[in-house]
Amino acid sequence: MTGGGGAVRTKRTRDDLAYFGGTPGFAEDIRVGTPNVPAKDRYLELVSEAIDRRWLSNLGPLVRRFEELTARRTLRRHNTAMNNATTALQVAMKACGVTGEVIMPSFTFVATAHAMSWIGLTPVFCDIDPVTGTLDPRSVAKAVNSRTGAVLGVHLWGNLCDLAGLDDVARGAGVPLVLDAAQAFGCRPLRPGPTGTAEVFSFHATKVLNCFEGGLVATDSAEVHARVRSLHNFGFDEAMEVAGPGTNAKMNESSAAMGIASIERLDETLKAYRAIHLRYEEGLRDVPGVTLMAGPEGQTHNHQYVVVQVDPAVAGLHRDRLCDILGAENIHAKRYFAPGCHRMPPYRADTVHTPVDLSATGTLTERVLALPTGLAVSPGDVDRICDVIAAAVRYG
Ligand SMILES: Cc1ncc(COP(=O)(O)O)c(C=O)c1O
Structure with missing residues (x-):
């Protein structure tokens, strides 16, 4: 967690920065x-019970309990x-x-696109809102055509998509709106509306709530739910007859215990996440x-991500250089997300994936950096990270 540097905040000089030889x-x-491990003893207690029961997978009591919670x-x-x-998508x-x-x-994250192409669907990339980073309904409207099968919004960094706007476009096209809320557990709209x-x-x-690995499909539709339950368990129906093709996407009891x-x-x-976010806000x-x-x-x-946007014209340095300066201080920030999926080898060669202008995407992929x-x-860690960023901008 915390390393050298002490508890007292000092204004770093250029020579203090490891990047320049400090x-x-x-x-x-x-x-x-x-990863967060907020309750190791409780996890061990639950997993020990599962071992004693000899019920480790196949929709056991811990998975059921986790679903209720x-x-x-x-x-x-x-x-x-x-x-x-990924398989849940x-x-x-x-x-x-x-x-x-x-x-x-x-x-x-590339999993959104890969999950689709892996099952024979074609990802079509649209642009985002420059402030929230989420799918822009106006851009989606331009890409809709007779081949469109769904709109897949992503609640990026826990920022909920423009649900009303996307719902309008999806309804107009007669296709479902599905949400990749991988980063958004704990993020809910305050007012009723389309979901x-x-x-x-x-x-x-790495998520705010972790099961080592885990996923969840949530729906209000009884029909969709019935199909999800069957599909994620080899196509078995409630009578344990095979009703159709399916996969194995079940959660196991150990993951549920962690959950x-x-x-x-x-x-x-x-x-704790909120407090850290506020501290970064103050420090930067x-x-x-x-x-x-x-x-x-x-x-x-959920404040699961602390993301800064680095404007090189004002900061005097590019996001990548800031990332390198932080890295030299053993602070490992992440370029979430660069490059965009449309510039990755599986998708960049084929224009079917990019029918519309992606300029807001282009700007954010060049500028954003996620911080620890x-x-x-700890709060002291945040203070020191902010000091390094301030010094990097001063001298970088
Ligand atoms: C936006 C988004 N979609 C999908 C995924 C895939 O999630 P998982 O690792 O549980 O398969 C992630 C994981 O980080 C993600 O951030």
């Missing part, structure tokens, strides 16, 4: 995505826990009967050209 500020690495957070009628969000799409093209942002046909969450180790132990502490965890307020990206109004937020946060990051 000593790294953190003796130990501090990085984006260090998540329902209080997703506010959806039906939740199905799964092995990860595939199961959700199959359950919604999607074929053809899926309109999504390029500015997302999409299905929503997919991730409980990967239960962590969700029981989720309020404290979210409080006067750093020119480095702007902490704010979430949209009208929702609860989570239960492994």
Whole structure:
């Protein structure tokens, strides 16, 4: 967690920065995505019970319990826990009967696109809102055509998509709106409104709530739910007859034990994330050209990511150089997300993936940097990271 540098904040000089030959500020690495383990003893207790029961997989009592507990957070009628969000996205799409093209942002983790192409769907990338980083309904409207099978919004960094806008376009096209909420557990709209046909969450180790690996499909539709349950369990129906093709996307009991132990502490965890976010806000307020990206109004937020936008014309340095300077101090920030999916080898060669202008995507992929946060990051860590960023802008 904390390394060298002491508890007292000092204004660093250029010679203090490791990048220019000084000593790294953190003796130990501090990085984006260090897993939270808020309740190790509780996890061990639950997993020990599962071992004694000899019920380790196949929709055991811990998975059922975890599904009940998540329902209080997703506010959806039906939740199905799964092995990860990538396969959960595939199961959700199959359950919604999607074929053809899926309109999504390029500015997302590549799993969003890969999950689609792996099951024979064609990702079509549209542009984003420059402030929230989420799919722009106006851009989506330009890409809709007779091959469109679904709109797939991504609640990026926990920022909820423009649900009303996307719902309008999806309804107009007669296709379902599905949400990749991998980064958005704990993020809910404050007012009623459209929420999409299905929503997919991730409980990967780096997420605010983790199950080592895990995912979840949430829906209010009983029909979609019934198909999801069957599809994620080899196509078995409730009578355990094979009703059709299916996959194995089941969550296991050990993952559910971690999920239960962590969700029981989720309020404290979210409080810690919020406090860290506020501390970064304060620490970076006067750093020119480095702007902490704010979430949209009208929702609860998990603050799972602390993302800054670096404007090189004002900060005097590019995001990549700032990332290198931080790296030399053993602070491992991440370019979330660069490049956009449309510039990655599987998708960049074929124009079918990029029918519209992606200029807001282009700007953000060049500018954003995610900074360390989570239960492994202390307030003192945040202060020192902010000091390094301030010094980097001063001297970089
Ligand atoms: C936006 C987004 N979609 C999908 C995924 C895939 O989630 P998983 O690792 O649970 O398969 C991630 C994981 O980081 C993600 O951030």
